[in-house]
Amino acid sequence: MLPAQAPFPAARFRRARQSDAIRSLVRENTLTPADFIWPVFVRDGEGMEEPVPSMPGVLRRSVDRVADAARDAYAMGIPAICLFPYTDPSLKTADCAEAWNPDNLSNRATRAIKDAVPGMAVMTDVALDPYNIDGHDGFVENGEIVNDRTVEALVKQALSQADAGADIIGPSDMMDGRIGALRQALEAAGHNNVMLLSYAAKYASAFYGPFRDAVGASGALKGDKKSYQMDPANSDEALRLVARDLNEGADMVMIKPGMPYLDICQRVKARFGAPTFAYQVSGEYAMIQAAAQNGWVDGERVMLESLMGFKRAGCDGVLTYFAPEAARILNA
Ligand SMILES: NCc1[nH]cc(CCC(=O)O)c1CC(=O)O
Numbered sequence: 001m002l003p004a005q006a007p008f009p010a011a012r013f014r015r016a017r018q019s020d021a022i023r024s025l026v027r028e029n030t031l032t033p034a035d036f037i038w039p040v041f042v043r044d045g046e047g048m049e050e051p052v053p054s055m056p057g058v059l060r061r062s063v064d065r066v067a068d069a070a071r072d073a074y075a076m077g078i079p080a081i082c083l084f085p086y087t088d089p090s091l092k093t094a095d096c097a098e099a100w101n102p103d104n105l106s107n108r109a110t111r112a113i114k115d116a117v118p119g120m121a122v123m124t125d126v127a128l129d130p131y132n133i134d135g136h137d138g139f140v141e142n143g144e145i146v147n148d149r150t151v152e153a154l155v156k157q158a159l160s161q162a163d164a165g166a167d168i169i170g171p172s173d174m175m176d177g178r179i180g181a182l183r184q185a186l187e188a189a190g191h192n193n194v195m196l197l198s199y200a201a202k203y204a205s206a207f208y209g210p211f212r213d214a215v216g217a218s219g220a221l222k223g224d225k226k227s228y229q230m231d232p233a234n235s236d237e238a239l240r241l242v243a244r245d246l247n248e249g250a251d252m253v254m255i256k257p258g259m260p261y262l263d264i265c266q267r268v269k270a271r272f273g274a275p276t277f278a279y280q281v282s283g284e285y286a287m288i289q290a291a292a293q294n295g296w297v298d299g300e301r302v303m304l305e306s307l308m309g310f311k312r313a314g315c316d317g318v319l320t321y322f323a324p325e326a327a328r329i330l331n332a
Pocket residue numbers: 125126127128129137172173207208209210211212225280281282283
């Protein structure tokens with residue numbers, strides 16, 4: 001209910017905007033480095049850092065360099081890092097066995113980070129696409145992305161990640177029933193404290209393009225992901241998915257992409273009150289960087305404004321490639 005407002009000139013809204021001091025007193029939302037989960041790309045080798053062409057400012061790092069970057073990020077107040085492996089094409093197979101190899105890139109990076117920065121939360125990605133010759137998040141049988149057999153594989157993948165020391169497991173695959181299966185398997189294996197951050201409302205989005213380049217999945221992907229990721233036209237469905245995943249044992253939920261789906265963030269937070277995150281995805285990052293590089297927008301200000309939007313929409317935090325840059329500015 002809105003309180004009654006005095007008429008002008010008794011009420012002048014500009015009084016509350018007159019100075020930095022007053023503006024900071026009445027500010028409704030805040031943005032801090034503690035709001036960020038930083039997604040990073042991991043590659044093989046040592047001492048390696050290579051730029052991702054479609055994401056200016058983003059690097060693929062070898063495991064040792066990821067650990068160094070994690071240490072720096074944590075020192076800036078970023079509490080969590082999220083790993084995405086750039087898997088060598090020769091390791092991509094139809095059975096996706098590399099996904100649950102205890103020594104795969106993601107698991108090695110998890111151990112290296114937990115070693116270097118024990119206080120930092122490590123989040124890992126559950127989905128078969130980095131390991132699948134078909135580029136899909138699930139197994140493909142006769143052109144169909146099959147659900148139940150995929151869930152069995154996702155369970156193996158998640159257990160290997162938990163064994164490696166992951167604190168937060170992020171299923172980004174959009175198969176049905178995976179949250180319940182993962183929770184049950186984690187409990188049975190004694191991983192009682194491993195958290196599930198469900199990509200509950202993940203849309204079939206064109207904004208993932210630069211990411212697929214970054215992890216080398218663009219070439220591999222046959223067809224599209226519309227039979228498992230959500231239709232961008234839907235929003236009630238997002239609420240049903242969040243309800244379902246919370247019931248199956250998700251600790252936190254995510255909406256993805258971010259900026260075009262702030263309405264979903266707001267509805268989800270208002271309805272469920274659960275820890276709610278948005279993923280400001282690769283295409284959102286690339287658009288801002290491209291416009292900034294052309295001098296068309298002030299990159300730093302647009303970055304911070306876009307991130308504040310997530311807080312205003314009710315998100316508890318945001319996965320963003322801007323995390324280190326934004327933290328540096330916020331700490332200055
Ligand atoms: N499991 C796939 C996955 N995990 C995270 C992203 C996208 C992240 C981004 O665009 O930044 C994707 C892409 C996809 O679904 O094709």
